[in-house]
Amino acid sequence: MWGLLPLAVVQVALFVVPLAIMFVYSFWTTRNYQIVPEWTLANYRAFFESWTYPGVLLRTLGMSVVITVLSLLMAYPLAYFIVRYTRRWQTVLLAAVILSFWTSGLLRAYAWMALLGHGGIINKGLRAMGLIEDPLPFLVYSPFAVVLVMTYFSLPFAVISIYASLEKMDWSLVGAASDLGASPWRAFWHVTLPQTMPGVVSAAVLTFVPLVGMFFVPLLVGSASSVVIAPLIANQMQAFQLGLGAALSFIVALVVMIALAASWRYLDLGRMER
Amino acid sequence: MSAGPGDAARPSAAIELRGVSKRFEQVVALDRVDLSVRKGEFFSLLGPSGCGKSTTLNLIGGFETATSGTLLIDGKPMGDTPAHLRPVNTVFQSYALFPHMSVIENVEFGLRMKGVPAPERRRAAAEMLHLVSLDGMEDRRPRQLSGGQRQRVALARALVNHPAVLLLDEPLGALDLKLRKHMQTELSRLQRKVGITFVYVTHDQEEALAMSDRIAVMDRGCVLQVGTPTEIYAEPADPFVMEFIGSPNVFRGRIEAVAGGGAEIAVDEIGRVRGRMIGDIRPGGQATVMVRPERVRLSATPPPASASQVTGRVAKVANLGFITHYFVRLSERQDALAYRLNDVDGGAEIRFDEGQQVHVWWDEGDARVFPADAGRSASASIRTRACETRERPG
Numbered sequence: 296m297w298g299l300l301p302l303a304v305v306q307v308a309l310f311v312v313p314l315a316i317m318f319v320y321s322f323w324t325t326r327n328y329q330i331v332p333e334w335t336l337a338n339y340r341a342f343f344e345s346w347t348y349p350g351v352l353l354r355t356l357g358m359s360v361v362i363t364v365l366s367l368l369m370a371y372p373l374a375y376f377i378v379r380y381t382r383r384w385q386t387v388l389l390a391a392v393i394l395s396f397w398t399s400g401l402l403r404a405y406a407w408m409a410l411l412g413h414g415g416i417i418n419k420g421l422r423a424m425g426l427i428e429d430p431l432p433f434l435v436y437s438p439f440a441v442v443l444v445m446t447y448f449s450l451p452f453a454v455i456s457i458y459a460s461l462e463k464m465d466w467s468l469v470g471a472a473s474d475l476g477a478s479p480w481r482a483f484w485h486v487t488l489p490q491t492m493p494g495v496v497s498a499a500v501l502t503f504v505p506l507v508g509m510f511f512v513p514l515l516v517g518s519a520s521s522v523v524i525a526p527l528i529a530n531q532m533q534a535f536q537l538g539l540g541a542a543l544s545f546i547v548a549l550v551v552m553i554a555l556a557a558s559w560r561y562l563d564l565g566r567m568e569r
Numbered sequence: 570m571s572a573g574p575g576d577a578a579r580p581s582a583a584i585e586l587r588g589v590s591k592r593f594e595q596v597v598a599l600d601r602v603d604l605s606v607r608k609g610e611f612f613s614l615l616g617p618s619g620c621g622k623s624t625t626l627n628l629i630g631g632f633e634t635a636t637s638g639t640l641l642i643d644g645k646p647m648g649d650t651p652a653h654l655r656p657v658n659t660v661f662q663s664y665a666l667f668p669h670m671s672v673i674e675n676v677e678f679g680l681r682m683k684g685v686p687a688p689e690r691r692r693a694a695a696e697m698l699h700l701v702s703l704d705g706m707e708d709r710r711p712r713q714l715s716g717g718q719r720q721r722v723a724l725a726r727a728l729v730n731h732p733a734v735l736l737l738d739e740p741l742g743a744l745d746l747k748l749r750k751h752m753q754t755e756l757s758r759l760q761r762k763v764g765i766t767f768v769y770v771t772h773d774q775e776e777a778l779a780m781s782d783r784i785a786v787m788d789r790g791c792v793l794q795v796g797t798p799t800e801i802y803a804e805p806a807d808p809f810v811m812e813f814i815g816s817p818n819v820f821r822g823r824i825e826a827v828a829g830g831g832a833e834i835a836v837d838e839i840g841r842v843r844g845r846m847i848g849d850i851r852p853g854g855q856a857t858v859m860v861r862p863e864r865v866r867l868s869a870t871p872p873p874a875s876a877s878q879v880t881g882r883v884a885k886v887a888n889l890g891f892i893t894h895y896f897v898r899l900s901e902r903q904d905a906l907a908y909r910l911n912d913v914d915g916g917a918e919i920r921f922d923e924g925q926q927v928h929v930w931w932d933e934g935d936a937r938v939f940p941a942d943a944g945r946s947a948s949a950s951i952r953t954r955a956c957e958t959r960e961r962p963g
Contacts, residue, residue, distance in 0.1 A: 436721040440870045470632060471665035475730065476682035482653075485678075 305528065309317035314548065328535035338542035348527070348543065355523040356550065358438065359506035362445045366502045369446070369497060370453035377454075392454045400448065404515050407444045411435040440516040441523075445509055449490040449502040456501055460494025495560050504551055579679045582644065583608045583734050583766040586630060589638030590625050591790075600790040606734070606768060611760050613831065615779040616787035617813070620826040622770045625787075629768065631655045643733045653682075658727035660737040662743070664719045666711040672722050673698065697725040700759070705916045722773050724759070731735040734766045741776065753779050774814045778802065786810045807848065808857050808939040817859040818905050821941065822854045832938045834858050835881075838857040838900035843877035844936030855941030864935035865907035867895060867927045876931035881905060883921045896922060897929050905929050 324333040342348045377388050395403065410416050413430040421427045433439045468490065472482035490496075510525040517523075524547055531540035584606040599621045606612045614622035627633040628640060631652030640647045642656060658679065666675050673694050680690035698704060701721040713717055720740060737756075739845055741746040741749045757780050760767050771777050777784050785795045786809070792802075793807045805811035812819065822836035832846045834840040834856050842859045872878050881897040884904060888894075890912070895907045907929065920928055 297616070325597075456890075465665070467661060467665040468667060470652070470665070470677070471659070471661060474630060474632075474657075474659045474661075475679035475726070476653050478653055481682060486667060557715055 307528055313412060317413070317541045317544050317548070320537055321545045323541075325536055326443055326540040330537040335538075338366075338538040340543055341539055342546060351522055351527055352524050352550070355507060355509075355525075358442060358521070358523065359509075362442055362449055362506055363499055363503045366449040366453040368455075369389055370450055370457050370498060371495070373450075374454050374457040374461050376463075377458060389441040389455075389458065392451050395451055400442070401511060403410075403448070404444060404512050407440075407447070408435060409441055410464060411443075435516055436518045438517070438521040441474055441509075441521045443515050444512050445506060448512065449506065452505075453498040456498035457491065457494045460491040460497075467496065489554055492561070496558050500558050503554060507551055531562045548565060574941055578642075580831045581607050583610075584768065585641040585644075585834055586625070586628075587638075587641075589625075589628065589640060590636045591621075591628060591633060591842040592636045592779040597790050599635075600788075601629070602792050604739070604785060604792060604795070606766060607783075609764055609766055610782040611767045611769065611780055613771060613781040613784045614787055615771055615774060615784050615813075619770055620787040621790040622787050623738060624657075624790075626768065626770050629655075629734070630657055630659050630736050631651060656733040657674065658730050658732040659738065660720075660723045660727050660740045662710075662738045662740065664723040664740075665724055666719055666722055666726070668711055669709060670704065671708050672714070675711065675722055676726045678726065684878065686936055693729055694725070697729040698722075698936055700727045700728075700762070702732055714746055720744065720752065722752050722757075728759075728765065731763075733767060737769045737774065738766060739771055740769075741771075742775075749776075753759070756757065756780060759908050761946055778814070786813065788813070805937065811937060811939075815861055816906065818865060820858040820903070821854065822858070824850055824852050824854050824938075831933045834938060839903060840879045842876070842879065842936065843933045844938040846933055846938050850938060850942050856866040857939045857941055858936050859939070860931050860936035862906040862908040863892070864884055864931050865898070866930050867909070867921055868930070869921075869925075869927060872928055876930045876932055877936065878903075879905075880926065880928055883923050883925045883927055886921065886923055893920075897927060899929065 306422065320330055322334050322336070323330050323337050324335045325331075326333075373392075408415065411434045412418070412436065415435070417434060418427070418430040422432070464487065468486050469482050474485045475480070476569055477485060506526050509523055510529070513521055513523045514526055520521060524543065528540050528543045528547070531537075531543060582605050584604070586602050586604040588603060589599055590597070590601050602621070614625055616622050624633060624789070625949065628635050629642070631647070631650060631654075634649065647655065650816065663680045670678070673691065676697055677690045680693060685693070695707065696706065701724055702727065703718060706714065706718065706722075711722065714722065720743075723740065732782050741752050741756075744752060753776060756767075756769075760780075769777070769780065778801070781798055783795060783797055784801050786793045786801060786807075787807050794805065795809045796804070801810060802814055805814065812815055820834065820836045820842055822834040822842075824832055825835050825841065826833040827846065827850055830846055831843055832850050833841055833843050835841050836858070842858050844860065850856060867870070867883075872941035878893065879899055881899040881904075883895060884898040885896040886893060887896075891911055893909045893911055895909065897905045897907065899905050
């Protein structure tokens with residue numbers, strides 16, 4: 296038990312303390328661009344007063360869910376293919392998936408702009424082929440662009456986590472299912488998917504949690520209709536509205552914690568079943 | 570072999586293999602195997618690891634595809650029929666129970682795939698669990714069960730579908746000896762009760778002898794002999810079969826004389842021994858003589874002149890309770906092993922001590938003489954087929 300002490304210290308210092316400070320700040324008053332220790336509910340009232348903040352938060356969550364689902368839908372077949380149908384290429388393919396971590400996210404976001412932008416490769420190409428006259432309006436500076444680029448950012452996390460559970464899968468169970476009359480699809484549905492569900496859930500958590508805090512991609516490729524919560528919080532902080540910023544942050548943290556708690560049970564259960 | 574409708578089903582055969590071969594790249598796992606399993610029998614495929622018995626089972630189950638040959642189940646050619654459409658079920662060596670399902674959900678699975686309504690399949694599954702004495706375990710998870718219980722769940726899960734044939738892949742391998750013996754009896758009882766054809770793969774000769782109606786002894790991708798346990802034990806058609814089942818005394822030597830179904834073989838440093846000829850034996854050739862330890866007799870006085878005899882010194886006596894094993898040193902290189910049942914009445918049986926000189930002998934009819942090259946071909950007329958014609962993979 297005492298061996299866990301350093302870990303606990305780090306956790307307290309880097310997670311609990313900042314969160315506690317944020318929590319306290321969210322109940323303090325901001326006056327003359329300074330946070331002063333006067334207790335108030337004004338910051339939370341400000342959140343619920345207009346539709347702006349809840350709306351942005353809901354949109355952020357909605358987009359995060361969509362991106363998470365898309366990532367899972369793409370990651371599962373990819374991970375499945377890597378585990379089942381490759382042998383010598385397995386390491387290479389996995390490395391290719393991880394490779395994208397080696398470059399700065401900002402750089403990759405700009406690279407996407409070079410692809411999607413009005414003067415980007417796709418629009419230019421389509422124009423050269425005479426398929427379009429004007430740049431496709433939805434390709435960039437749109438929710439579509441945000442979802443596309445963020446899905447690309449999330450995919451490696453999802454692939455690795457699902458790969459890990461597929462790799463541990465006991466494939467004789469699939470043989471048993473087909474022996475008992477299950478077609479390949481039904482064997483997948485009744486055996487493979489439930490057996491790898493812990494990996495799917497952890498993939499969902501690993502993609503969803505960072506997505507709620509997505510920051511620069513919506514700023515770069517998004518539009519006014521795809522404003523998300525993180526830049527909004529940054530705005531408050533930069534405008535010395537520390538109290539409101541803290542309240543927003545805490546609400547987001549709460550949402551994330553609820554999502555984690557919901558999946559925790561499943562993750563734990565999945566571990567027990569093995 | 571015409572493909573007429575009348576020919577398709579020989580109704581007594583649950584499974585038929587006609588010239589089935591299986592090749593894995595450079596390795597021939599099965600070499601033109603012919604087999605016929607009768608309906609309702611307990612049929613064992615017996616052989617050492619790598620003999621092709623598991624491959625045979627996988628072919629029947631649909632987990633492997635034959636390189637050539639025909640497989641019929643219930644008279645219907647299987648061709649490329651995938652596993653999930655075959656009328657067979659399997660008890661896997663590792664059991665392969667679904668860990669995320671309860672015991673009853675595991676047992677129900679096959680019926681669920683068939684679209685049997687929930688109440689009906691639940692009833693059938695519960696009945697089957699009763700049959701394997703697992704009442705009250707319905708809601709447990711596989712990981713909460715002992716090895717023996719898991720084994721029963723695997724059995725119930727397969728049997729509940731009433732397959733034309735149940736395939737069992739060394740299902741008792743993971744159990745300890747006592748439980749294994751118990752499950753052997755249990756399996757035989759169950760098989761008789763449900764009347765389903767069992768094809769049982771094992772490398773354990775005792776297991777095969779104890780449970781089977783018929784046994785196919787396999788080695789290196791070939792079926793060497795098919796017969797009842799008694800036939801396999803008492804009338805081995807092949808030296809491999811004889812050596813694999815039981816632990817016979819083996820002598821190698823030159824054929825000296827042949828007369829009336831018997832042969833006399835000269836064994837270096839030991840002397841002359843006799844036995845019944847199996848296959849093509851000619852004087853001057855090399856031969857292998859095998860005699861089972863329970864057929865070997867020991868005596869202090871010379872045996873009848875007609876018997877085959879050698880002499881030696883008792884090297885070791887091992888009393889195993891109901892039986893005594895005598896190891897008699899015949900030469901520097903060879904011991905003979907003889908079993909003597911320990912007489913319940915005491916007195917009557919003559920005992921020998923270590924170091925004692927004894928006559929070791931047997932009746933001609935109790936030993937079998939195989940040509941030395943019989944490993945593969947000599948007794949082809951009795952064996953299912955000759956194996957030495959195995960092709961080199963191209």
